[in-house]
Amino acid sequence: GAGVSQSPSNKVTEKGKDVELRCDPISGHTALYWYRQRLGQGLEFLIYFQGNSAPDKSGLPSDRFSAERTGESVSTLTIQRTQQEDSAVYLCASSLNRGSLNTGELFFGEGSRLTVL
Amino acid sequence: AQTVTQSQPEMSVQEAETVTLSCTYDTSESNYYLFWYKQPPSRQMILVIRQEAYKQQNATENRFSVNFQKAAKSFSLKISDSQLGDTAMYFCAFMTHVGGSARQLTFGSGTQLTVLP
Numbered sequence: 001g002a003g004v005s006q007s008p009s010n011k012v013t014e015k016g017k018d019v020e021l022r023c024d025p026i027s028g029h030t031a032l033y034w035y036r037q038r039l040g041q042g043l044e045f046l047i048y049f050q051g052n053s054a055p056d057k058s059g060l061p062s063d064r065f066s067a068e069r070t071g072e073s074v075s076t077l078t079i080q081r082t083q084q085e086d087s088a089v090y091l092c093a094s095s096l097n098r099g100s101l102n103t104g105e106l107f108f109g110e111g112s113r114l115t116v117l
Numbered sequence: 118a119q120t121v122t123q124s125q126p127e128m129s130v131q132e133a134e135t136v137t138l139s140c141t142y143d144t145s146e147s148n149y150y151l152f153w154y155k156q157p158p159s160r161q162m163i164l165v166i167r168q169e170a171y172k173q174q175n176a177t178e179n180r181f182s183v184n185f186q187k188a189a190k191s192f193s194l195k196i197s198d199s200q201l202g203d204t205a206m207y208f209c210a211f212m213t214h215v216g217g218s219a220r221q222l223t224f225g226s227g228t229q230l231t232v233l234p
Contacts, residue, residue: 033221042208043162043224056221089160093222104150104212106222108162 002026004109006092012115013082021077021112025094032075033106034067035091043091049075082116089113119144121211123225130199131233137184138194138228140209150212151185152222153194157205165207168192199232206230 005024013019025032034046045059049069060066064082069075079086093106120143130136142151153165168176168185175183180200184193196203209225 035224042226043222045221045223048221059221091160091162093162103167104152105164105167106162108154110159110161 004092004094004107006090006109006112008112009110010113010115012117014117015084016081018078018080019082019114021079021090021092021114023075023077023092023094023109025073025075025092026096026107027073029094029096029107030072031095032069033093033095034075034077035093036061037089037091037111039088046077046090079114082114084116087114087116119146119211119213119223121209121223121225123209123228125228126226127229127231129231129233130196132199132201134199135195135197136199136230138196138207138209138230140192140194140225142190142192142209142211144190144211144213146213148213151183151192152210152212153181153183153192154208154210154224155203155205156208156227162208166194196230201232201234204230204232 007022032049035043036046037043047054047067048056051072052069064080067077089111091111093108095106122141149170151168154162155165156162166176166178166181168183175185180197182195206227206229208227211223
């Protein structure tokens with residue numbers, strides 16, 4: 001597609017349930033990032049994919065959080081046994097990250113707003 | 118670890134006036150990128166301007182320009198002829214660039230800019 005697409009746009013869930021958030025990056029972008037943004041705050045790095053592998057997953061806050069990417073395309077962020085502190089907007093971004101073509105610029109989706117009751 | 122500091126949580130400016138948003142960062146890396154991103158109420162992050170650390174010349178994009186002081190690790194954004202559409206949260210961001218591959222983007226906490234009519 002023309003831009004980074006995320007779904008669902010909004011998700012309300014009950015504490016203890018699992019949720020899956022999906023990101024479709026810009027076609028051809030090899031790098032994909034997940035960030036978390038709590039209300040009124042900055043962006044907190046979660047995980048970075050280069051192709052289908054994740055060289056940097058240092059930002060995942062606990063083992064309840066996991067992510068995968070397939071076909072160097074779609075990525076899914078899964079949060080198991082959700083807690084109220086997981087409520088936030090989860091932003092996905094992609095980047096063309098190949099040597100001289102690498103500008104460092106990230107293209108962001110509009111985010112998935114997660115509310116845990 | 119890299120840190121990015123934005124010391125102005127909120128700022129306001131009259132339409133058509135000029136405003137400067139400040140940003141400082143801390144890193145031991147020598148090769149990196151700096152960015153200013155804008156996040157309007159729609160939530161989607163949009164790149165405003167970028168600067169490569171090896172370039173001494175300050176980047177300019179239409180009404181937006183930066184004052185990059187590498188020794189002082191300072192990267193301020195100047196918005197000239199402010200417009201109502203410039204109202205948004207502005208994030209300063211830092212990305213290392215190692216071996217031809219970009220790494221994660223580290224964001225500051227943001228500055229909420231309001232342009233007053």
